[in-house]
Amino acid sequence: MTRRAVLATALGAGAATVLIPSSADAAAAPADTLLEWYDLTAATIGVITGPQQVTNSRTWAVAWIAAGRAVSAVRPGADAELALAAAVHETLLGTNPAAAPALDAALAATAARLSARHPDRAVAAGIEAARAVLAERAGDGLDPASVNRPFTPPPAAPGVWQPTPPAFAAAVQAGQGDGRPFLVRSVRPLQPGPPPALDSDVFRRDLAESRAVGAVDSAVRTAPQTAVARFWSQTSLNGFTGALRTTVAPDGSHAATRRPLAQRIALIALFHAATIDAQITTYRAKYRYLFWRPVTAIRTGAVAPDPSWTPLIGTPAHPEYPSGHTTYAGAAQAVLETLAGPPRVPFSLTSAVATDVTLRYSQWSQLTRDNIDARVWEGVHFRHTDEVGAAVGRRVALAALAHRAGQGSGSVA
Numbered sequence: 001m002t003r004r005a006v007l008a009t010a011l012g013a014g015a016a017t018v019l020i021p022s023s024a025d026a027a028a029a030p031a032d033t034l035l036e037w038y039d040l041t042a043a044t045i046g047v048i049t050g051p052q053q054v055t056n057s058r059t060w061a062v063a064w065i066a067a068g069r070a071v072s073a074v075r076p077g078a079d080a081e082l083a084l085a086a087a088v089h090e091t092l093l094g095t096n097p098a099a100a101p102a103l104d105a106a107l108a109a110t111a112a113r114l115s116a117r118h119p120d121r122a123v124a125a126g127i128e129a130a131r132a133v134l135a136e137r138a139g140d141g142l143d144p145a146s147v148n149r150p151f152t153p154p155p156a157a158p159g160v161w162q163p164t165p166p167a168f169a170a171a172v173q174a175g176q177g178d179g180r181p182f183l184v185r186s187v188r189p190l191q192p193g194p195p196p197a198l199d200s201d202v203f204r205r206d207l208a209e210s211r212a213v214g215a216v217d218s219a220v221r222t223a224p225q226t227a228v229a230r231f232w233s234q235t236s237l238n239g240f241t242g243a244l245r246t247t248v249a250p251d252g253s254h255a256a257t258r259r260p261l262a263q264r265i266a267l268i269a270l271f272h273a274a275t276i277d278a279q280i281t282t283y284r285a286k287y288r289y290l291f292w293r294p295v296t297a298i299r300t301g302a303v304a305p306d307p308s309w310t311p312l313i314g315t316p317a318h319p320e321y322p323s324g325h326t327t328y329a330g331a332a333q334a335v336l337e338t339l340a341g342p343p344r345v346p347f348s349l350t351s352a353v354a355t356d357v358t359l360r361y362s363q364w365s366q367l368t369r370d371n372i373d374a375r376v377w378e379g380v381h382f383r384h385t386d387e388v389g390a391a392v393g394r395r396v397a398l399a400a401l402a403h404r405a406g407q408g409s410g411s412v413a
Contacts, residue, residue: 031113033081034264035249037067037088040106042241044092044099047352050316050324051148051172053235054179054279057272058142060237061182062133063091064269069129070122071262078114079122080261085110086126094134140180142276149175154290158301159198161290161319165299165310169317177284182273183400187281190399192392195291195321196384198301206382207303210294214379216310225377226312230354232374233313236275236328238352243332243367244271246347247340271335274400278331278393282324285392291321294379311379323381323389329371330393331400333364338401 041063045056070083089107093100116122141147151174156162163169181187196202213221221229232239248267250258259267298309316324346362361367368390375381 032250033085033110033114034261035245036106036110037085038245038248038268040103041088041092044096044103045237047238048235050235050318052144053237054142054147054173054176054276055144057237057276057279058137058140059091059095061269061272061276062095062137063088063130064265064272066091066126066130066133068262068265068269069133070126071265073125073129074122075117076261078116079118082111082114082116082119082122083126083129084261084265086123087130088126090127090130091134094130137180141175142179147176147179148172151287156300159195159292159297161292162296163317164293164295164315167314167317171319172317173283174287174318177280177282177287179276179280181277181280181400183270183403184277184396185403187277187284187396190281190392190396191285191288192322192388195289202384203382204303206376206384207294207297207301210376210379210382211298211306211309213377214294214311216312216379218312221312221377225373227354227357228359228370229312229374229377231349231351231357231359232325232371233378234351234353236325236332236371239349240275240328240332240367242349243336243347243361243364244268246343247336267335267339270339270401270404271332273404274335274397275328275331275393277400278327278396279324281392281396282322282327282389283318285322286319286324289321290319291385293320294382313378313380315380320381321385321388322392323371323375323386325375325381326368326371326386326389327393327396329368330390331397332393333368333390334394334397335401336364338398 041060045059048056066087067084070087071080074080074083085107089103092103096103111119111123151171153162153171154160161171163171177187184190196206212218213225215221244267248259248264258264293315295309295311295315297303299305299307318324343362343364346360348358348360350358359370372383372386372390375386376383
């Protein structure tokens, strides 16, 4: 079905077939078009794995950059909301074509609910914006084939990354560091220094901690620590989707405090653009330094080798330094603190991979701290690596936001 046909269905005689909340439900919880399409973006992308993360972050960024452009091209109010929906719909359709039936139905429902004065114009603005941003990002190196290009590890040596047990899988995301950033001009100046030397006090301290607390059968890791570790073993994108949502949802106790639509869209778009730049930065460093994982260091290293040592969770199939999870968290924290301010109220998050765990937060820094700790408690990172990752993420995000500020009120990308 074409976009014009979808719109015609919503506005014409076929609109009666679209499922729309009853008037009583609508009165109890007024529809919010931005949240509808935020949730549709999350649902369409779904639960992802590490090798897919940056590609799906790219979909988020493109969709909401396009939404911002579309909204600025039409009348405020219902027309702007419909343009938002059409932009996100068009982006998701292009990157997730199998979701077309659900997306078309959702666009029809949004169009039927809104009283846009110029619906054709609004939908056209959304489609045009999405196609333009997709064209601008074509060939950016963030597609799965480019991100996960083949990589041959160097010969085994102390400190050098090797495929890890039990699967000894081939390296993933080797090409991610060569992707084209959204906001910063280059990730080269944002790279961290090298990991600590193997004979340094920092490395020996971290090796001992990861060995003790990160083992699958650790006698010192507490039940709450295990819960946090399991919670944050999900991809960062899935983990932060709920956190970002709290910043663009209306404050239920005071609806007048809602941010303007364009500002809410920009927050979503900038969050994903900045965290993509952080992901590119950290993977460039990972494949530059090629540092070994705890499981390799503990099983084969010179310090009390233990060939049977096993981490709490499976070790990701890429080099250790710096941590991708904490780089993402540091970037996310910087964007949220800068653009959203502190959380209005404490909020709870659930995990896509540890469905029995719910964590409650009141400050953005708490999510970063949990990510730093979790990757040690999982047995997949060293603490210094996690701390460096968070610092790198923050530095990248602030550089990205500064570059965006220097561009004035134009497009995000």
